[in-house]
Amino acid sequence: MRTLFSFLFRLRATFLFLLLEFIAFWLIVQHNHYQGLRYFNSANYLVASTLEVSNKLEAYFYLKEVNKRLAEENRRLHQALVVAKRKNREEVRRVKDPILVKKYKFMLAEVVNKTTLKANNYITVEKGRKQGVFPGMGVISPEGVVGKVTESSTHYARVMSVLHRDIRISAQLKSNGYVGYIDWNGKDARFVKMKDVPTPVAVKKGDSIIASGYNAFFPQGTTIGTVAKVEKLPDATFHDITVKLATDFNSLTYVYIIGNNLKQEKDSLESKK
């Protein structure tokens, strides 16, 4: 008996190793599904504020580029505003419910951390529960879609980017309205695939891909990207479409978080039997 105990005692490091390794793999599996673990990610206050300092230093290098982009966006919005104002005057008179007019609410948020080269990428932004950011909200950049909020703490939120295996964004071909979904293969941050488009549907290089009305997180028509390559594999029933993302994830500094005032209503209606 004593030899057995001394044998086990000599192997104590191995047992501890196996136990801790088991915990590590349990954490890997549970990471995205278990609420209690959210303190160990980048939405944690201590981690996020450290990343913020690091990112503020880096942001100086992109100031010029960001300025140029914001100015360009301003120009585009001014132009759109003139058209929208005219249209709105007629439409507001017809739609009586004010909540339908203000279906989406936009919030500007600064990016404090991001990754683009991993198999599953996240972005951390500096807006949290206090400012009304909750899981399930959509996130876009001036150029196009970015992702959706998966966690939010008091001052920060973690965004699952389009460059994540588990994200499913319902997308639409702008030219003919055909709906598929967006999928990322884990390699290049500039490109994604559009799935579920059958071969009889005509797709051309350069076609615009937009968000469809089926997602609750993005307004219909938000740009996703343009078709970069269409391949027809032999015997395949679906096109192999490569989409160039409109958003440049590498220089992403500011994003808009979109709150959908009607999301709850849509979800509760859809969950009814």
Added chain:
Amino acid sequence: MNQQGIFPQLLGFIGYIVFQVFFARKMILFETAFCFTYVGFLLGLPYRANRIYLLLIAFLTGLIIDAFYDTLGIHIAACLLLAYVRPFVVNTLVVRSNVNRDLITEVSVRELGSSLFATYATLLIFIHHSIIFFIEAGTIQLLAFSLKRVIFSTIFTLITVIIVQYLFLTPKRR
């Protein structure tokens, strides 16, 4: 427990973590070579450190790095394996070399010599990086892609770890 004292070790720990989070995290070459200099801390722990202590330190290091990388569990798993095989690798290498085993107190370029230390570091860094990139990729389809990242990242990390070794080379106590 070990000859190096707890205070310099704590300082080293904080130093490596800060360097990793502020600088090494951004140092990515050609979208392929990543830099995980913080493993230098685990590599440089005292030669006679208790194995239980090594495992606990590795777990803590992995947990902190994972929080910053948003990869809960992956760095923990890699650091644990590194800490577990470390004593075997060190002993095997030292026994085969002409270094006097009884005089060794720390695992460093100074006491092992640069070529022996480089062999030791390359082996352990390769194991550590393999775990990180293969778990992260998650599928066998990205095998070649991940292997490329593992190899180039190992080279990159190794260079930084050795540079750190030479930068903080203190005169030998007799």
